[in-house]
Amino acid sequence: MAKLRIGVIGAAGRGGMAQHWHDSNGRSIVVGAADVHESALGWFHRNVNESGFTTLDYRELLDRKDIDAIAVMSPDFTHEQYVCDAFAAGKHVFTEKPMAITTEGCDRMLRAWVDSGKQFMIGFNMRYMNIFRVMKDAIDAGSIGEPKAVWVRHFVGPGGNWYYHDWHASSRNSTGLLLQKASHDIDMIHWLTGQYTKRVAASGALQYYGGDKPNDLRCPECPEKDQCVECQLPKKHRLGGNTMDQCVFRQEVDVEDHSIMMMELDGGIHASYMQCHFTPDYCRNYTIIGTEGRIENLDDTSKVILRMRNRSGRWQNLANHEINVKPAEGGHGGADPLICADFVDMVLDGKRPLATPLAGRMSVAAGCAATWSLRNQWQSVIIPPVPQDIQGKMY
Numbered sequence: 001m002a003k004l005r006i007g008v009i010g011a012a013g014r015g016g017m018a019q020h021w022h023d024s025n026g027r028s029i030v031v032g033a034a035d036v037h038e039s040a041l042g043w044f045h046r047n048v049n050e051s052g053f054t055t056l057d058y059r060e061l062l063d064r065k066d067i068d069a070i071a072v073m074s075p076d077f078t079h080e081q082y083v084c085d086a087f088a089a090g091k092h093v094f095t096e097k098p099m100a101i102t103t104e105g106c107d108r109m110l111r112a113w114v115d116s117g118k119q120f121m122i123g124f125n126m127r128y129m130n131i132f133r134v135m136k137d138a139i140d141a142g143s144i145g146e147p148k149a150v151w152v153r154h155f156v157g158p159g160g161n162w163y164y165h166d167w168h169a170s171s172r173n174s175t176g177l178l179l180q181k182a183s184h185d186i187d188m189i190h191w192l193t194g195q196y197t198k199r200v201a202a203s204g205a206l207q208y209y210g211g212d213k214p215n216d217l218r219c220p221e222c223p224e225k226d227q228c229v230e231c232q233l234p235k236k237h238r239l240g241g242n243t244m245d246q247c248v249f250r251q252e253v254d255v256e257d258h259s260i261m262m263m264e265l266d267g268g269i270h271a272s273y274m275q276c277h278f279t280p281d282y283c284r285n286y287t288i289i290g291t292e293g294r295i296e297n298l299d300d301t302s303k304v305i306l307r308m309r310n311r312s313g314r315w316q317n318l319a320n321h322e323i324n325v326k327p328a329e330g331g332h333g334g335a336d337p338l339i340c341a342d343f344v345d346m347v348l349d350g351k352r353p354l355a356t357p358l359a360g361r362m363s364v365a366a367g368c369a370a371t372w373s374l375r376n377q378w379q380s381v382i383i384p385p386v387p388q389d390i391q392g393k394m395y
């Protein structure tokens with residue numbers, strides 16, 4: 001296969017990442033796209049491949065013999081069906097996170113994948129961000145000793161802009177934001193420590209968004225739009241079908257905007273993850289404490305702090321490093337072009353993916369279990385293992 005030929009399902013929004021794959025002088029091209037909105041297909045023609053094939057029926061894309069791989073970039077609740085159907089059609093698959101909205105759905109996807117003999121990758125682009133690669137390298141080099149405690153604070157401000165004006169805000173579409181948004185962070189906790197979650201408990205509530213406004217109310221038509229601090233006029237750069245202008249105070253909104261998750265991982269590691277959608281600022285702060293030190297990122301892109309204990313065991317800092325990090329060029333701190341290139345390398349050269357399907361499943365399993373816990377009096381939940389018939393058959 002000289003050049004990887006890709007078809008995209010979900011042409012606009014996150015589907016815009018296809019621009020990195022459509023490199024006619026490079027190793028991949030994007031042959032076509034499917035979407036449920038004509039306007040998204042127009043966006044694809046204008047921004048990715050002006051003469052590419054487009055369709056409103058994704059099965060026509062899967063039927064094409066001139067497509068080797070499918071990238072599923074549509075909303076979460078579509079991933080399971082599109083991925084399983086793509087494997088059945090003999091395609092390699094990239095799917096955005098979260099892998100699916102249920103653990104059982106992930107297991108069906110894993111089974112479809114191992115039966116197909118094709119390649120599969122999950123869109124965990126945070127693994128490709130320089131700031132977190134620096135932290136991962138330091139932890140793997142043993143600089144903090146054995147990781148034992150992880151504290152993650154996730155300020156999703158202004159979360160209403162991204163998560164409450166559209167499908168994300170209904171649990172039927174996303175299960176909840178402790179899965180939808182936190183699937184990245186749960187995965188990072190797994191990746192940075194090298195261990196998966198085995199038990200969770202969580203609390204949380206819908207404290208700011210949601211309310212009694214009609215479900216069909218959109219910001220541009222709202223009589224209160226001039227006073228409402230949450231008013232969002234259609235996002236022009238996303239004019240691909242999802243204009244993200246539904247009222248954040250509508251009745252159907254039922255996903256928690258503040259949640260706290262406790263995790264017990266293999267290897268005796270304990271972690272906590274906190275997410276809030278009505279903070280003014282956006283930041284992810286990861287602190288990982290090991291037997292010999294701790295490491296922390298000060299923001300999403302620029303600085304890592306590493307503090308190490310005296311090896312004789314005294315409570316004093318022997319070393320106190322500040323590591324300045326530069327983000328690479330491109331979306332999400334340079335991660336998007338890198339993950340796209342890795343997908344191509346995986347299919348064309350057999351390179352092992354950094355973001356494996358098993359990692360995708362374990363993140364969903366922890367996020368779903370935590371969401372169940374916070375809706376059921378914080379009961380703790382044991383993470384269900386991967387079904388036996390597919391264990392050992394996956395990378």
Ligand SMILES: NC(=O)c1ccc[n+]([C@@H]2O[C@H](COP(=O)([O-])OP(=O)(O)OC[C@H]3O[C@@H](n4cnc5c(N)ncnc54)[C@H](O)[C@@H]3O)[C@@H](O)[C@H]2O)c1
Pocket residue numbers: 009010011012013014015034035036037040073074075076078096097098123124125166180238240241242332
């Ligand atoms: N890895 C990341 O950093 C990152 C960032 C943003 C979004 N995402 C993920 O990407 C996915 C899409 O998110 P988004 O915010 O772009 O969503 P979106 O609502 O903008 O939809 C993306 C595209 O899918 C299309 N679409 C909607 N419903 C569809 C359906 N039933 N079948 C086919 N196409 C459909 C839309 O028209 C749009 O063109 C989600 O799973 C999200 O979690 C990942």
